[in-house]
Amino acid sequence: MKPEIRKRLYAFAAVIFWLAVWHIAAVRVNLTILLPSPSETIKAFFSLASEAAFWEVCLVSLKSVFSGAVLGVALGVLIAVLSYISEPLKFLFSPIMSLVKATPIASIIILFLVWIGKNQIPFFISLMMVVPIVASNVLEGLENINKELWEVTRVYKFGFLKSWKILYRHSLLPYFISALRSGVALAWKAGIAAEVLCTPDNSIGERLYESKLYFETPVLFAWTLVVIVLSFILEKAMVWLSCKLLGGDRREH
Secondary structure, eight states, rough: OOOHHHHHHHHHHHHHHHHHHHHHHHHHHHTTTTTHHHHHHHHHHHHTTTTTHHHHHHHHHHHHHHHHHHHHHHOOOOOOOHHHHOOHHHHHHHHHHHHHHHHHHHHHHHHHHHHSGGGGHHHHHHHHHHHHHHHHHHHHHHTSOHHHHHHHHHTOOHHHHHIIIIOOOOOOOHHHHHHHHHHHHHHHHHHHHHHHHHHTTHHHHHHHHHHHHOOHHHHHHHHHHHHHHEEEEEEEHHHHHHHHHTTTTGGGG
C-alpha cells in the first residue's frame, strides 16, 4: 500500500474513532442541552444550510476575516523586508511585534470596542494576529538565505525571476507558507472570538452567541462545525493562491 493512501486511511479511521467516542459520550449523558450527538449536530447543520441567511452570515464573516488576513500578510512581508534591509527599522518594529504577540486577544477586542465600531473589529483583530507571525517567519527566512547561492546569483548576474526560482523559492517560500498556515488559522479563530464578544450584525459569532444564549446546543455545535470547515477551506485557499502566485508547489510544504 502506498504511504499516501495509508496516511489517508489512518486519518479516516481516526475521525471515525473520535466520532464514535462522541456518540457514546452523548448516549451516556443522554441530555441534548449538554452534549448533542453527532447525528443531532449534522441535522442542525443541514437545517441551517437550507436557509439563505446561513450563506449570507458565512460570507460576512469570511469577508471580514479574509480581508484582514490578506492585508496582515502584506504588512507582515513589508515589515520583514524593511527589518532585513535596515537594522534600525528592525529594532523599531520589534517592540510592537512583541507587544501584539503578548497581549491577550480579549484585551485587544475590548479596547477596539471603545475605539471603533463593532462591525470592523474582526477585520482588525485578524490583521493584528497575522502581521507578527508573517513578519517574524519571513524575516527568519530572509536571514537564512543560502549565502553561497546568493553569491552565485550575483556573480553570474541572474535576472530577478531566475534568482527567485533558484534562491528565494527554496529558501524563503517554506518560511512564508508556514507563517501563512499558522497565521490564517489564528486569524480565523481570533476573528470568530471577536465576533462572539462584540456580535457584529449577521456574523457567525453573533449566531454562536445567540445559540448559547437560548441553550440551542445542537445549533451551537453546528455553527462550531461551520467554523472548523471554513477554517480548513480558508487556510488551503490561501496556501494554494500563494503558491500559484509565487511559483511554489504546495505539495512541497
